[in-house]
Amino acid sequence: MLTLTCPNCGVAADETELAPGGEAHLKRFGPGASDDDFEAYMFARANPKGIHFERWRHAYGCGKWFLAARCTATLEVFATYPAQSAAPPEAVLAAIRARRPGWEGRS
Amino acid sequence: MSTRLATGGRLIDRTRPLGFSFDGARLRGYAGDTLASALLANDRMLVGRSFKYHRPRGILASGAEEPNALLGLGTGARFEPNVRATQQPLFEGATATSQNAWPSLAFDIGILNDLAARLLPAGFYYKTFIHPRPFWKHLFEPVIRRAAGLGRAPREADADRYEQLYAFADVLVAGGGVAGIAAALAAAATGARVILAEQTAHWGGRAPVDGDRIDGQAAAEWVAAALARLGAMPNVTLLPRTMVAGVYDHGYVLAEETLADDPAPGHARRRLWRIRARRIIAATGAIERPLAFAGNDRPGVMLASAVRDYVVNWAVSPGDRTVIVTNNDDAYRTALALLDAGLAVPAILDARPEATGALPAALRARGVRVEAGRAVARVLGRGRVRAVQTCLQAGEGAVIDEIPCEAVAMSGGWSPVVHLWSHCGGKLRWDEGRAMFAPDPARPPTGADGAAMVIAAGAASGALHATDCLRDGHEAGRRAAAEGGSMPPEAASPAEAPHAEAPAEAPLMPVWRMPQGAGVRLAAKMWLDFQNDVKVSDVELAAREGYQSVEHAKRYTTLGMATDQGKTSNINGLAVLAGAIDAPIPAVGTTTFRPPYTPVVIGTLAGEARGAVFQPLRRTPIHGWHEARGAHWEPVGQWRRPYCFPQGGESHADAVRREVLAVRNAVGLLDASTLGKILVKGPDAGRFLDMLYTGVMSTLPVGKCRYGLMCNENGFLSDDGVVARLSEDTFLCHTTSGGADRIHGWMEDWLQCEWWDWKVYTANLTEQYAQIAVVGPKARAVLEGLGGIDVSAEAFPFMAWVEGTLGGIPARIYRISFSGELSYEIAVPAARGLELWERLMDAAAPHGATPYGTEALHVLRAEKGFIMIGDETDGTVTPQDLNLGWAISKKKADYLGKRGQERSFLTHPDRWRLVGLETLDGSVLPDGAYAVAEGTNANGQRNTQGRVTSTYFSPTLGRGIAMGLIARGPERMGEVVGFPTLDGRVVQARICDPVFYDKAGEKQNV
Amino acid sequence: MxxxxxxxxxxxxxxxxxxxxxxxPEQGMIMLRADLGAAATKKAVKAAVGTAMPALRRIEAAGARAAAWMSPDEVLLLLPRAEVDAALAAIAKAMGTAHHLAADVSDxxxxxxxxxxxxxxxxxxxxxxxxxxxxxxxxxxxxxxxxxxxxxxxxxxxxxxxxxxxxxxxxxxxxxxxxxxxxxxxxxxxx
The missing domain is CATH 3.30.1360.120 (Probable tRNA modification gtpase trme; domain 1)
Structure with missing residues (x-):
């Protein structure tokens, strides 16, 4: 039962107020895309034991989506940040590195 | 015999006697008693029968660790099984019954198992009852189920009420002993928000019984003063009778509070606290371990701490003469308590080679016979203790002497209660000197901030001695407040911990078997797990048979299972296992500690969610009218929609038939308020809907409606509905009844996360409007009867919408049809929905005024070959499969699902595609039936070539009609395929056009 | 009614x-989605219910009328039911051509x-x-x-x-x- 702070409204929301949305920072592939790219977009999901980037919607709250960087093993939350981010912002990466020195970044 | 002493008893109120019953016998106790203390005060030493051998069992402990005294409490709808007598406060009229005994507690047929114990070793059931297989189900299992089991499930719905509460704290302290109190005092002094929860009704834990002094006061006085201070602090919440059941992710804690044992009707009995705590202090104390000697399960053999509790707290004597057997100094306190109460201690058998500490010296000074290096060889007596035979601990059990006694108080040392530390991953360390697992502060459970979220304090952290315990609790409180609170602890928290004065204690000597050289004959009578009847010999057998992992040995022997989860048995059991496989104890490790700490009543977990509020029931503005007319309901999501409106004694099928014909021949009214209505507005709204729908919406003229399909990115159909363009930049999208929230969320997801620069706002206005469909040849006449909007064919053509007033009510009318008939869907503000419905019913009266439900709706649409999301679709069906290519734009470069639909297997000519199916005999095909093909698949199952997706009796056509998905279906018109039914028949059906009625669409366009 | x-x-x-x-049951409500920081939106809120734009998660009240922050681009306007139509007109006027969505959600x-x-x-x-x-x-x-x-x-x-x-x-x-x-x-x- 996580608590995540919604960056859109500032509420520290109970997991039961949130709806999960899977892996963050996926790039959409539409018509014209290769089979491999489309397969990766639709089905190939990271499932790391460790640092992960996820989509969450503050469904029972302000209704807005946001992204979270957290550790799937310890459930430590490094940051939550706007859904309108194509990649993790530098401040988020810095927060992760501060807690996990030597982290190599997303593979 | 066990009796009530004439004086004493710090927890009982002798001025308030209470009546209760046990197995029908009427007994008396006092306010402040537990069920266990009251039973002992009435000489009810025998309280149950063991799980497997049905041996007589008495009360072993005085708290949550009690394995034997599990009783049924209450009757009828208020019956609760497996109530731990040691934790249940006595109340007037309590009705307790013993469990696991048949036909009676005193004479239990299952005792035959005990005589045959040699034949019932570990894994007996697994080994014996496997063959022959049918015997298990029909013979062995029913007999074993009857004879075994821990209480029976209640037969009636629980009559009690339960509730839940969400709470938030900087510091949650679990455990109201002196360590927990010290922690709460230290934390609360900083201003931190503190919750202090204690599972019993009393504060102070063991300290008041153990007789230590704190800050110059008797422990009980210090506790009372501390509680008064805490109670006066606005930032402290005190929760007696609240068991902290589990610690979960991010400081989430569940705790069960008992509000009343016997609540007045309608009032809550228990409450589940759902607590978020920034720091959790586990001040949960320690549990005394039994010693493994032959006959240690006899009624009258009790934990030394429990004997002390019963004497001091409840003035209950376990018997005139109590022999103490121990491997540590703490048990001597029990001897002192007994002597102080005027009872006899014939001997203290101390397994250690020497007993020279302050406490042994104090007992010797009072003339008690203290024997070092001694052990119990066996306990004599069957239904209760008669005597003990002593022997050398270092030997094999040769009897030295026999000491007559009524009770035996045993102590094998203490195990910290590490459950809350362990639930979320905290690790343990083995303390060799004190022979116990204790929390390893270097490997704590961590929270959202990556730091330790649980701090073990007091005896739970291994600080068993009162002086250490208080200091540890105090420091834990300061630390928790510093980390979880908002003020620096230096500001207000007293730097000095409360100080306890207690005699120094000599180290214990680990004793896992008594005597150490005992052979198998004695080991087979040394109980480890009293609740599950596991003995030293069973664990040793399991080890010999290869069950060397502690988790395997647990499941093979059942050690540490069931309601107590091995609170008194785990450490002893794994020590025996370690001995049997010659491994050090820390290498064997413990089994996993999982919540809850003690069982939680299921009603507490359900909370308020039962009966009328089991789940939300969504009602349309016209719901009450339907209800008053006896509508038969169909759940659609959380909505209730009328399935049909039976009249008189009409069957549902007859009602549906009547409603369908009324619509086809005259006019019917449908409450369509549940349809999703999502407003989409903005300069990019058209562009957005072109991406969302497979068709083109941006070209829809203002004032018109268009049917649209939505797919997921896989290309599969997910929802459908009619879109109306309200203005240049505003569209109203209708969704399916169950799909409104999902589709609104889907829209917002794309707008927020992918196309966030597009200027589009959405609003889910589903509940703002009541929507009523007026359907049938007479529909126009009905609307004209109300007056207002011009509904003539010329002014208001098919697939248009108009706004105005209808009978004086502001309305928007869509001329759309899901039935093939002339049809108007009228949307009005929800608050006026009932008014409009009633006026339409009046206006329709000359034509029969037939309200119809969802089943008639389904039949009507199926007659017309219209698909229904959820019937024709199941998440693997594309619009192309449903011949809906006409609703898919060929020109658009992109829409959600387009790329997915281009995949080869979705464009394959062998796809199952939509067709109509008419049975040769006119019957109704079974729903979901498969059309079989030649041959079998790799699993030997018959090949299939399609399935039925919708099937109804058509009142209009007078025969069964169906739609289905058939391989290459549209290419096979006229072909006959077979549908096997569950009763072995094969129904033949001809593939046909799915539009069974009015193919030309003349009836809807008039 | x-x-x-x-x-x-x-x-x-x-x-x-x-x-x-x-x-x-007589509570009137308007959902307004727009750029909450824009002058036009502030003007619209003022015109509809007479309050300032509420700050993050706040409600601004003026007698029987109020504006409540719902999300970064949404406020809920509270007012007597009878005033809803006039308020919607006032919002439309104040917003002009600015991108927004205003809807009566009283029911x-x-x-x-x-x-x-x-x-x-x-x-x-x-x-x-x-x-x-x-x-x-x-x-x-x-x-x-x-x-x-x-x-x-x-x-x-x-x-x-x-x-x-x-x-x-x-x-x-x-x-x-x-x-x-x-x-x-x-x-x-x-x-």
Missing amino acids: SEPATLTTVTPAGAARAIAIARL ARAVFALSDGPVRAVLAKLCPVDLSPDRLPPGEVRRTRLAQIACAFWFDAAGAATLVTFRSVAQYAHDLLELSADPAAVPPFPR
Whole structure:
């Protein structure tokens, strides 16, 4: 039962107020895309034991989506940040590195 | 015999006697008693029968660790099984019954198992009852189920009420002993928000019984003063009778509070606290371990701490003469308590080679016979203790002497209660000197901030001695407040911990078997797990048979299972296992500690969610009218929609038939308020809907409606509905009844996360409007009867919408049809929905005024070959499969699902595609039936070539009609395929056009 | 004109309640989605209900009218029902061509007034929210769930709360509130 702070409204929301949305920072592939790219977009999901980037919607709250960087093993939350981010912002990466020195970044 | 002493008893109120019953016998106790203390005060030493051998069992402990005294409490709808007598406060009229005994507690047929114990070793059931297989189900299992089991499930719905509460704290302290109190005092002094929860009704834990002094006061006085201070602090919440059941992710804690044992009707009995705590202090104390000697399960053999509790707290004597057997100094306190109460201690058998500490010296000074290096060889007596035979601990059990006694108080040392530390991953360390697992502060459970979220304090952290315990609790409180609170602890928290004065204690000597050289004959009578009847010999057998992992040995022997989860048995059991496989104890490790700490009543977990509020029931503005007319309901999501409106004694099928014909021949009214209505507005709204729908919406003229399909990115159909363009930049999208929230969320997801620069706002206005469909040849006449909007064919053509007033009510009318008939869907503000419905019913009266439900709706649409999301679709069906290519734009470069639909297997000519199916005999095909093909698949199952997706009796056509998905279906018109039914028949059906009625669409366009 | 509040009662007739629970069927409501920082939007709110634009999670009240922050691009305007049409016209005028969505949601929602007792303790039984007055002060809007449904509420200085939920589940919300207002089970919380 996580608590995540919604960056859109500032509420520290109970997991039961949130709806999960899977892996963050996926790039959409539409018509014209290769089979491999489309397969990766639709089905190939990271499932790391460790640092992960996820989509969450503050469904029972302000209704807005946001992204979270957290550790799937310890459930430590490094940051939550706007859904309108194509990649993790530098401040988020810095927060992760501060807690996990030597982290190599997303593979 | 066990009796009530004439004086004493710090927890009982002798001025308030209470009546209760046990197995029908009427007994008396006092306010402040537990069920266990009251039973002992009435000489009810025998309280149950063991799980497997049905041996007589008495009360072993005085708290949550009690394995034997599990009783049924209450009757009828208020019956609760497996109530731990040691934790249940006595109340007037309590009705307790013993469990696991048949036909009676005193004479239990299952005792035959005990005589045959040699034949019932570990894994007996697994080994014996496997063959022959049918015997298990029909013979062995029913007999074993009857004879075994821990209480029976209640037969009636629980009559009690339960509730839940969400709470938030900087510091949650679990455990109201002196360590927990010290922690709460230290934390609360900083201003931190503190919750202090204690599972019993009393504060102070063991300290008041153990007789230590704190800050110059008797422990009980210090506790009372501390509680008064805490109670006066606005930032402290005190929760007696609240068991902290589990610690979960991010400081989430569940705790069960008992509000009343016997609540007045309608009032809550228990409450589940759902607590978020920034720091959790586990001040949960320690549990005394039994010693493994032959006959240690006899009624009258009790934990030394429990004997002390019963004497001091409840003035209950376990018997005139109590022999103490121990491997540590703490048990001597029990001897002192007994002597102080005027009872006899014939001997203290101390397994250690020497007993020279302050406490042994104090007992010797009072003339008690203290024997070092001694052990119990066996306990004599069957239904209760008669005597003990002593022997050398270092030997094999040769009897030295026999000491007559009524009770035996045993102590094998203490195990910290590490459950809350362990639930979320905290690790343990083995303390060799004190022979116990204790929390390893270097490997704590961590929270959202990556730091330790649980701090073990007091005896739970291994600080068993009162002086250490208080200091540890105090420091834990300061630390928790510093980390979880908002003020620096230096500001207000007293730097000095409360100080306890207690005699120094000599180290214990680990004793896992008594005597150490005992052979198998004695080991087979040394109980480890009293609740599950596991003995030293069973664990040793399991080890010999290869069950060397502690988790395997647990499941093979059942050690540490069931309601107590091995609170008194785990450490002893794994020590025996370690001995049997010659491994050090820390290498064997413990089994996993999982919540809850003690069982939680299921009603507490359900909370308020039962009966009328089991789940939300969504009602349309016209719901009450339907209800008053006896509508038969169909759940659609959380909505209730009328399935049909039976009249008189009409069957549902007859009602549906009547409603369908009324619509086809005259006019019917449908409450369509549940349809999703999502407003989409903005300069990019058209562009957005072109991406969302497979068709083109941006070209829809203002004032018109268009049917649209939505797919997921896989290309599969997910929802459908009619879109109306309200203005240049505003569209109203209708969704399916169950799909409104999902589709609104889907829209917002794309707008927020992918196309966030597009200027589009959405609003889910589903509940703002009541929507009523007026359907049938007479529909126009009905609307004209109300007056207002011009509904003539010329002014208001098919697939248009108009706004105005209808009978004086502001309305928007869509001329759309899901039935093939002339049809108007009228949307009005929800608050006026009932008014409009009633006026339409009046206006329709000359034509029969037939309200119809969802089943008639389904039949009507199926007659017309219209698909229904959820019937024709199941998440693997594309619009192309449903011949809906006409609703898919060929020109658009992109829409959600387009790329997915281009995949080869979705464009394959062998796809199952939509067709109509008419049975040769006119019957109704079974729903979901498969059309079989030649041959079998790799699993030997018959090949299939399609399935039925919708099937109804058509009142209009007078025969069964169906739609289905058939391989290459549209290419096979006229072909006959077979549908096997569950009763072995094969129904033949001809593939046909799915539009069974009015193919030309003349009836809807008039 | 609107339908009467026809909610039934789930607790025994005459059962005492720890708080007063009343439905407010005459509450008018407008959803306004727009750029909340834009001058036009502030003007529209002012024109519709006479208040300033509420700050993050706040409600700005002026007599019987108020504006409540719902999300970064949405405010809920509260006003007497009879004024809704005029307010919508005023919003349209103030917004001009600026991108926005304004809709009458008076009938889409059910509004309850909770007062005269331990309102925070009753809501704490149903909402996973820290309801301590320090953490949720008067005038702050909290959108959350009430057991299994979405809701929004805020407290006034006197400790009364206004709770908004969806119309279709008004009966469920009412039942929950009644059951949770058991005067024999008022928890010692929040603090």
